[in-house]
Each structure stands twice: as structure tokens, then as C-alpha cells.
Amino acid sequence: MQFVQLLISGVSQGCIYGLxxxxxxLIYKATETxxxxxxxxxxxxxxxxxxxxxxxxxxxxxAVPATLVAMGLFGIVLERAVVRPILGQPAFSVVMxxxxxxxxxxxxxxxxxxxxxxxxxxxxxxxxxxxxxxxLVLNAEQAVVIAATAVLCGGLFAMFRYSKLGIAMxxxxxxxxxxxxxxxxxxxxxxxxxxxxxxxxxxxxxLLAPITFVHANMGFIGLKAFPAAxxxxxxxxxxxxxxxxxxxxxxxxxxxxxPEGFKDIAAYIVVLLMLMxxxxxxxxxxxxxxx
Amino acid sequence: xxxxxxxxxxxxxxxxxxxxxxxxxxxxxxxxxAAPWLVPEYWxxxxxxxxxxxxVGLGLMLLAGFTGLFSMGHAAFLGVGAxxxxxxxxxxxxxxxxxxxxxxxxAAAGLLVGLPALRVKGIxxxxxxxxxxxxxxxxxxxxxxxxxGNAGKHVQAPDFFGWKADSAESFYFVCLVIAVASTLxxxxxxxxxxxxxxxxxxxxxxxxQSMGIHLARYKSLSFALSAALAGMGGALYAHKLQxxxxxxxxxxxxxxxxxxxxxxxxxxVHGAFLGALFLISMPQVIALxxxxxxxxxxxxxxxxxxxxxxxxxxxxxxxxxxxxxRWLKVRTWLQMFPxxxxxxxxxxxxxxxxxxxx
Numbered sequence: 290m291q292f293v294q295l296l297i298s299g300v301s302q303g304c305i306y307g308l309x310x311x312x313x314x315l316i317y318k319a320t321e322t323x324x325x326x327x328x329x330x331x332x333x334x335x336x337x338x339x340x341x342x343x344x345x346x347x348x349x350x351x352a353v354p355a356t357l358v359a360m361g362l363f364g365i366v367l368e369r370a371v372v373r374p375i376l377g378q379p380a381f382s383v384v385m386x387x388x389x390x391x392x393x394x395x396x397x398x399x400x401x402x403x404x405x406x407x408x409x410x411x412x413x414x415x416x417x418x419x420x421x422x423x424x425l426v427l428n429a430e431q432a433v434v435i436a437a438t439a440v441l442c443g444g445l446f447a448m449f450r451y452s453k454l455g456i457a458m459x460x461x462x463x464x465x466x467x468x469x470x471x472x473x474x475x476x477x478x479x480x481x482x483x484x485x486x487x488x489x490x491x492x493x494x495x496l497l498a499p500i501t502f503v504h505a506n507m508g509f510i511g512l513k514a515f516p517a518a519x520x521x522x523x524x525x526x527x528x529x530x531x532x533x534x535x536x537x538x539x540x541x542x543x544x545x546x547x548p549e550g551f552k553d554i555a556a557y558i559v560v561l562l563m564l565m566x567x568x569x570x571x572x573x574x575x576x577x578x579x580x
Numbered sequence: 581x582x583x584x585x586x587x588x589x590x591x592x593x594x595x596x597x598x599x600x601x602x603x604x605x606x607x608x609x610x611x612x613x614a615a616p617w618l619v620p621e622y623w624x625x626x627x628x629x630x631x632x633x634x635x636v637g638l639g640l641m642l643l644a645g646f647t648g649l650f651s652m653g654h655a656a657f658l659g660v661g662a663x664x665x666x667x668x669x670x671x672x673x674x675x676x677x678x679x680x681x682x683x684x685x686x687a688a689a690g691l692l693v694g695l696p697a698l699r700v701k702g703i704x705x706x707x708x709x710x711x712x713x714x715x716x717x718x719x720x721x722x723x724x725x726x727x728x729g730n731a732g733k734h735v736q737a738p739d740f741f742g743w744k745a746d747s748a749e750s751f752y753f754v755c756l757v758i759a760v761a762s763t764l765x766x767x768x769x770x771x772x773x774x775x776x777x778x779x780x781x782x783x784x785x786x787x788x789q790s791m792g793i794h795l796a797r798y799k800s801l802s803f804a805l806s807a808a809l810a811g812m813g814g815a816l817y818a819h820k821l822q823x824x825x826x827x828x829x830x831x832x833x834x835x836x837x838x839x840x841x842x843x844x845x846x847x848x849v850h851g852a853f854l855g856a857l858f859l860i861s862m863p864q865v866i867a868l869x870x871x872x873x874x875x876x877x878x879x880x881x882x883x884x885x886x887x888x889x890x891x892x893x894x895x896x897x898x899x900x901x902x903x904x905x906r907w908l909k910v911r912t913w914l915q916m917f918p919x920x921x922x923x924x925x926x927x928x929x930x931x932x933x934x935x936x937x938x
Contacts, residue, residue, distance in 0.1 A: 323703045374897055377930045380702060381650055382896050385842050388835060389892035396886025400877055505882065512710075512831065519707045554718045557711035561696065564708050568700045 294425055295541050301431030303537020304438040305500070308493040309514035310521065310529035311441060312486045317523050318449065319458035319482040322383035327490050328511020329394040334360045334491020335503045336398060339411055349414050353495060357488045364487025368480045376476065377465060391508065398505045405505055411498035430499045437496055438530060441489065446526045458482060516560035522570025531571060535559065582915070593771045595764075612756055616749040625820075626864070628752050630856045631759040632816045637840050637852030638766050639809025644838070645847040646770065647802040648782030649697060652706045653713025654810055654837045659720055659829030661686045661811025662818035663727050666735045669819075675738035675745070675754075679815050686811025687804040689716075694803030698796045701785075713834050720826035732825035735818045755816055762809060766849060769805075778802055782847075839888060843895050845902025854903040862887065901925075 312327045324330075337359055341352040371390065375382050399405040418429035449455035461468040461475045468475050494507075501507060517536045521528025536556045544552035563570065584591075584598060596602045616624055636658060644650050661682040668678035696708045720727045727733060737746035738754060745751045769775045777798050780788040789795055818824050836859060844855025866887055870878040877883065899906055905925070913920045 317703075323706075371893060371897065378900070382900065384650075384703070384706070385838070386893060386896045388839070389889040389896065392885040392889025393893065394889075396880070396882030396884075396889060399882035400880040400886070406881065512714075515707055516711065519704065523703065550718055550722045554715050557714045561708060561711050561715075564696045564700055564704060568696075568704060 290425070291545075295545055296538060297425060297427055298431070299538035299541030300534055301427075301434055301537070302541060303517075303534035304431075304434045304530070305493065305497055305510070305533070306514045306517040306536050307530040307533025308434070308438050308441070308496065309490065309511055310518040310533050311438075311445065311526065312489045312493070313514065313518045314521075314523060314526055314529045315445065315486045315489060316482060317462075317518075318526070319462055320479050321462040322380050323523075324387045324483075324486065325384060325511075326387040326390040326394065327486065327514070328508030329391040330360070330364070330487050330490035330508075331494040331497070331511065332398065332503075332505065332508040333363070333394055333494070334487070335411065335494030335498045335507065336404075337491065338495045338498070339409055339503050340404075342412060343409075349412070356491050356495060360491035361484040361488040365480045365484040367487070368483035372483065373476060373479065376479065395505055395508065408502040408504040411495070411503055413499045416499055430496075434496045434500070437492060438533075441492065442526055442530045445489075449526065454478075454481075513556055516556040519560050520563050520570055522572040525570070525572035528570055528572030535571075595767055595771075609760070616752055621748055624748055624752055626860055628748070628755050628820055630853070630860050631752075631755040632813050632820060633837075633840065633856035633859055634853040635755075635759050635762050635816065636810050636813030636837060637844065637856050638762055638849065639806040639813065640837055641841050641844075641846070641849065641852045642766060642769075642778070642809070643802055643806035644841060645851065646775070646782060647778040647799065649799065649802065650706050650838070651693075651709040651803075651806070651834075652838065653693070653709035653711070653716070653831075653834050654806075655829040655831070655833035656713040656716035657686045657689060657807040657810035658814035658817065658833065658837075659716060659824075659826070660689050660807075661814030662735075662824050662829070663720060663733070664811070665815035665818050666733050666824060667726055669736045669739065670733075672739075674741050676740065679758075679812060682815040683808040683811045686814070687808040689811075690803040690805075690807025691800055693807075694800040697799055697803060710831070710834075713829075713831060717826050717830055720829065727826070730826060732823055735822050735824060737822075738819050751819065755820075758812065758816065762812070763849065763853075766809075770849070774798070774801070839892055841902075843891065843902050845904030846900075848902075848904040850907070851902050851904045854907075858891075858903065862891075 309327060309331060312330070313323060316322060316324045316327075334356055338352050338356040341347045341355055342349065347355060367390065371386060372383065375386065413430075415429040415433060420427045420429070420432060449459065457468070457473045458478055460471065461473055461478055465475055494503075497507070497510070501510075513536065514533070517533040518529050519532070520535055521530070521532025536559060539559050540552055540555045543555040547555075582598065582600065586592070591597075596605065611618075612627075615627060619627065636654070639657075640651065640654050643654075664682040664685045665678050668681055669675070673681075693709060693712050697705050700708060721730050723729075737744050738751065739745075745754050770779075777788065777793045780791065780793055781795065781798060781802075785795060814829075821828075840855035840859045841851060842855075843858050844853070845851030863884060866884055870883075880886075895902060901908070909925055912924065
């Protein structure tokens, strides 16, 4: 019974990692770059929701879509302002750029007087509810996380698989020049992807807020989501969720069965093993260049 | 303008290309030698830190700037060196022997991390080194019998077979000697076949391989050398601070190191030291400007991060070659005055291609 309970808490934690990893994978799949600012976008999304609900007094069901729209627009503006000028440059430039964006966002949030440096709780309507089934307990917060993750993942997967837009995004990431030749508006697509990724990040932030707290350093959880994305295979959306679940479950089990200290690094040990055994991840596509 | 007439093939690999360089670098060396008598003690300490970070930066520059392998966990090597030095000096080992051991142990760790690097590239390599950094940090915190855990560990002054470098000036000279030696070492390495192989791997792995360069061997070598330099820097860092704890070697330190070489200028030896100068002087500049800023901004804990972020973004966007690239432009402008044209350093338009298909 205890084992099952550990599994459940691992799954719900894993879903959060998976949700953040979705943002990484989204940007990677569509632009073949890695955004290190994803955790900070998530933090900003949580703060945005908090501001809407506490300062402006929005109800929860209005605050969530408003946050998503605001963060989506922010993502598009961000792409237009700083990411687009280095479009086509080596991926490492984008990595450094997003590290810089992360620093700036974190620094800016701490500068909001009285709000930025404190920890807050997000007032959600489903707080303190829990489902219990034969001795197993599942908090409503965790249930919402799991459900939202499944829906988002399914929707994004379908978009990349079946819609013209998604296929165009994949084309733009595989060969930018050829995508231009095929008449794909690569720049506009990239803007859209960043907006989408920012919206996904703010969903993660809003879902995470009731479980942890809202504070300026909550973005560091993004560093745990990287292993999730790698384990799942960086270019695969379902892989991100599965990777997140693997990391979450390993973490929760090692926290219970292994000596103290292993919980924090379990994710990284898993990812190192994964990189040695199967560098493309569980769901990574094996592509070979034919000469 | 200066025209170099090439009459000899050796001229191409000479360290100092012309008399001007010999003069200016000689002057720089003289200034550094005279520094303990010229600058107050506080600034001498900062200069020592610049030298230490410069040594670490050289290592990372060799790996990232010249071999094209990006490590996001370089603070771990710094930590391995620092703790080895602390432990061995605690046992009463002489400084040079302990330093050699610190470098060797770091190099061994670098080889270990280099193993996955042989199979993965790009972001996966970053991920592998990042994971390694987290694991090593946790080991530092948990292995209390050697590292003292989170409580930290004191480090004794360097001991050269009886002579102790316990004053600020003597330790400065120790750092200066090591920094100059490693700079010359790196410069020499880069003009040797090994260094050329590194650069070839950076520019194109496939072409390097077809020219007969053994990728696995040279990548491992690059990792080991880079880690050894970081370990030496870490050992000096431990002596300078006299107290080390695991949180000095965390992910933020690793990112600071990356930031240092990107701002200094990737792919140039000068860049390592220019970046170190930036990294050390920036907190001072921020502290000085705090008085003239409004309270809400000046007292915010994230001010330093914000400034670093803005500077980093600005460099990536406008000056991808870093501080050294800016200096190159200024120098060219001066040399060619008044014939400098705007487009001379223009970035070529490029289109990204998938790494997955390589």
C-alpha cells in the first residue's frame, strides 16, 4: 500500500516535471534550440496569475485564461525582441541568450516592491480537497495536475502530428533554409512557438503554485525538468511526459528507500545512465544522415 | 599601418607576431609584477581573483571555445580541485605536490565526464555535464569525513617545503606564476598539432574525422586538460578564500564561468582573462552605483542577476565575439584610420540546420 502511495505522489510530481519539459520540447521540436528561460517563464506565469487574482480581484476561472493570453503575448514579444535577431545562429547562442533572459526575469521580479521577495500562496478553489480510495489519498491539486498534463500533451501531440501548422514547425526545425524555400513563414512560426511555450509554462506555474508556493526562485525546478526532457528524448512530446513520470517516480521511491541525499540527485543519475545507454532517449527518433 | 612581411614559415607559429606585441605584453607583465607595490591590498586581492578565474577560464575556453564542447558543470571540476587541495594541505603535503594531485584528480574526473561526451553532442552534452555538476555538489555536501559537509572546510596557507606563502603579496605571486605558465602552455598547445585538431573538431567533426583525427581521443584529452586547469584554479581559489563549502561550486558558479568566457569572447585566449576581469569588477561597479539608484531597485536581491542577464543578452545580440571582439574592432579602426568600413565584421547570414541529422 505504501508503495502505491509513493507511486502516486511520484506520478503527480512527475507530471509537473513533464509539464515544464513540454515547454522545452515544444521549443526544441519547432526551432531546434533549447530555452533555459522556461523555468523563469513559469515563475512569471504564476506571479501573473497571483497578481490578477489578489491585486485586480479576478475570479480563478477568469484569471487562468487571462494569464495564459498575457503570457502567450509576452512570449511572442520576447521572441520578436531578442530571439529573432539571432535566428539561424548556432544553438549555443540561444542557450546563453535564454540564460540571460532567465537572469533578467528573476531579477525584475525581485524588484517589485513587497511582492517580489516574499512567498505567496495562490488562492485556488480546489484547495484542501482530496480523493481517497481504499486507503490511498490523492490531493485535488495533484489530480488537477495529472489531468491538465494529459490534456495538454494530447492536444500538442495532435497538433504536431495532424495539423499543417505543426508539420510546418517540424520542417522549420529540421532545415530552415529548405523550409523557407517551401514557403513556410519560419519567423512567424517561431514567434508562435515561443508564445505557445510561454503559455504552457504559465499553465505549469499556475498548477504548481498550490503545491509549492509562488516565489521568485521557483523557476529552479526547471532544472529538474531537463532530465525529464532528456530521458524522454528531447524531440518527443509524449516522451516529455513519460520522462517526467520516470523522474518523478524514481525520485519519490529513492527518497523513501535510499539514504538521505539521493532524492535530490536521483534525477541526474538517471539522466547520466540514460545518456550512456540510449543517448536519444526513450522516444527519441533515430535519424541518420545519408551521405 | 603595420605590414608584416613573411619571409619564413616559422613566423606563422611564432607566439609574438611583431615587436609591438613583444613590447606591450612585456609592459603588461612588468605592471603585473609591480602590482603589489602599486595598488592597495584590496585591489591586489581582486587582481588575484582575476588571475584565478582567468586560469579556470582558460580551461573552459579550451573546451568550449576551441573544441566546441560546452560544459555546464565546470564548477564541479573547480570543486574537485579545491577539495583535493584542502584535504592534502590538511595532511601537511607541500603545495606543488598537492596542486599536481588536485589537477590530476580533476583531469580524471574530466575524463570520466568526457565518456558520455563521445556519444552525445549539443544540448545532450550540456545536460550530461550539468547532471555531473549536481551529483558532485551533493557528494561534497554528504561526504563529511573529507569535505566537512555543508559546514565547510578551512584551508591552510600554501606551504613550499617550509616557506609559507601566507601574505597577500606572496600568494599573488604564486597565482601570477601559475597563470602565466598556463597561458603560455595553452598558447603553445594551440599552435601544436593537438591544438589544431581541437579547432578542427570545433569547426566540423565530420571533416576532422576524415582528416584522420581520432575524435574520441581528442575530445577526452580536451576534457581532461580543461578539467585539470579548472582543478588548478580551484586549488588556488581554496587557498585564497581559506574556506570552502559545497554551495560555492553549484550551478550558478558553473553558469558564471560560462558567462565569463562568452562575455570575454569565445575562441580567444585573451577572452578568458577579459571575462575574468568583467566577472570580478562587475559586483564592484554595481555596489558603487547602488547609491545613485532608487531604493526599490538598489535593495533588490536580484539586481546583480539582472545586470548580468542584460549584459549577457547584449553581448549575444550585438557582440558575439565578446570583449575581445570589441577590442579587435577598435584596434582595426585605429590601425586603418580613416579607412575603416562598417561592414568589415558583419555577421554572415546563416540558416540553422538540424543537429539531429548530423
